[in-house]
Amino acid sequence: MKLDARASHIVVGPGALGRTLAHALADRCAVTLLARRPFPTRQTLITPEGESITRVLPVLRPEELAGRDAPAFCHLTTKAFVAERAAAALLGTVPGTPLVLWQNGFGVQPRLTARWPGPVLCASTTEGAYVIDDATAVHAGRGESVIGHLHGRYTGLARTLAATLQNAGLKAAAVDDIATRLWHKLAVNAAINPLAALYEVPNGALAEPRFDAELAAVVEEIAPILAANGIAPPSGQGASGWRQRVMQVIQATANNRASMLQDIDAGRPTERKAILAPLIERAEHHHLPCATLCSLHARLAAKEAR
Numbered sequence: 156m157k158l159d160a161r162a163s164h165i166v167v168g169p170g171a172l173g174r175t176l177a178h179a180l181a182d183r184c185a186v187t188l189l190a191r192r193p194f195p196t197r198q199t200l201i202t203p204e205g206e207s208i209t210r211v212l213p214v215l216r217p218e219e220l221a222g223r224d225a226p227a228f229c230h231l232t233t234k235a236f237v238a239e240r241a242a243a244a245l246l247g248t249v250p251g252t253p254l255v256l257w258q259n260g261f262g263v264q265p266r267l268t269a270r271w272p273g274p275v276l277c278a279s280t281t282e283g284a285y286v287i288d289d290a291t292a293v294h295a296g297r298g299e300s301v302i303g304h305l306h307g308r309y310t311g312l313a314r315t316l317a318a319t320l321q322n323a324g325l326k327a328a329a330v331d332d333i334a335t336r337l338w339h340k341l342a343v344n345a346a347i348n349p350l351a352a353l354y355e356v357p358n359g360a361l362a363e364p365r366f367d368a369e370l371a372a373v374v375e376e377i378a379p380i381l382a383a384n385g386i387a388p389p390s391g392q393g394a395s396g397w398r399q400r401v402m403q404v405i406q407a408t409a410n411n412r413a414s415m416l417q418d419i420d421a422g423r424p425t426e427r428k429a430i431l432a433p434l435i436e437r438a439e440h441h442h443l444p445c446a447t448l449c450s451l452h453a454r455l456a457a458k459e460a461r
């Protein structure tokens with residue numbers, strides 16, 4: 156599929172990441188925010204450089220898409236636990252449109268790839284963003300995004316989208332191993348996010364000796380589960396390779412409050428199911444130990460319920 160520079164993009168779920176994408180794309184593409192409730196069209200983004208940019212972005216409700224030209228891409232930028240519900244709401248209006256899944260974890264990706272009637276691309280991103288209110292979002296840190304289809308299809312579409320994002324000022328590349336990339340991010344998220352959220356500490360605190368034992372226990376469970384799934388650490392080998400990777404991310408994001416901690420702070424549900432459940436499911440499938448992961452999952456559920 157060849158797309159012109161003004162290809163239209165629908166961003167479903169106008170939260171932190173969705174608005175960051177929408178603002179970046181808006182100067183070159185036709186972008187519409189799809190919101191499930193009334194939402195302001197006058198939108199401000201604070202850039203990583205501290206600049207405040209206000210744009211007017213069209214906002215529609217899902218049902219208002221009916222009868223309009225099909226967009227080139229529908230970016231699904233909700234949290235993982237509502238992504239399938241949000242996609243289902245689009246089925247009646249844009250069923251064949253390429254869907255781009257921006258969720259962390261590895262839950263919604265295989266399920267929507269199997270079920271959505273059009274192409275499904277998955278994106279894994281290290282962009283950092285948060286919301287101040289309905290009209291203001293902060294693009295806190297620049298990262299990079301990799302995009303691909305779980306089974307290596309639609310490579311041209313992935314390249315087109317990566318080029319579009321790159322032209323919009325976001326670092327992006329099409330890759331042929333997106334499943335591996337998603338598992339890599341999931342592994343790091345599974346090691347850092349639950350502990351940061353449970354102990355309510357910034358990521359950097361996890362390097363302190365008081366967290367050594369718990370961090371080691373998580374990494375020692377994750378390494379064989381991923382190995383049984385054919386996923387090696389990005390560098391090094393086994394548990395020591397994963398420990399190295401996790402420590403690198405802890406150092407690089409030392410001042411961050413992990414996304415699960417931000418969710419706990421705000422009284423929102425965390426993405427524990429998207430991040431921990433796929434590891435637990437794979438562990439059970441391969442008869443591997445996962446008591447630490449199960450305990451983190453249960454402790455997070457209890458903390459969310461408080």
Ligand SMILES: NC(=O)C1=CN([C@@H]2O[C@H](COP(=O)(O)OP(=O)(O)OC[C@H]3O[C@@H](n4cnc5c(N)ncnc54)[C@H](OP(=O)(O)O)[C@@H]3O)[C@@H](O)[C@H]2O)C=CC1
Pocket residue numbers: 167168169170171172173189190191192232233234235237240241257258259280281282283284285286414426
């Ligand atoms: N923020 C970041 O820096 C990064 C986020 N990600 C991933 O991106 C995804 C989104 O994260 P983030 O932007 O932080 O999340 P936010 O909570 O900021 O945004 C989620 C958005 O989805 C909307 N939404 C909820 N339910 C529905 C629905 N049924 N239909 C349509 N929209 C809905 C919410 O609207 P409402 O306000 O009405 O609830 C909100 O606007 C997550 O999976 C996260 O892991 C990945 C890397 C970085």
Ligand SMILES: CC(C)(CO)C(=O)C(=O)O
Pocket residue numbers: 343344347348358404408411412413414415
């Ligand atoms: C890598 C990490 C843990 C950085 O904060 C993250 O992706 C998150 O907070 O979800």
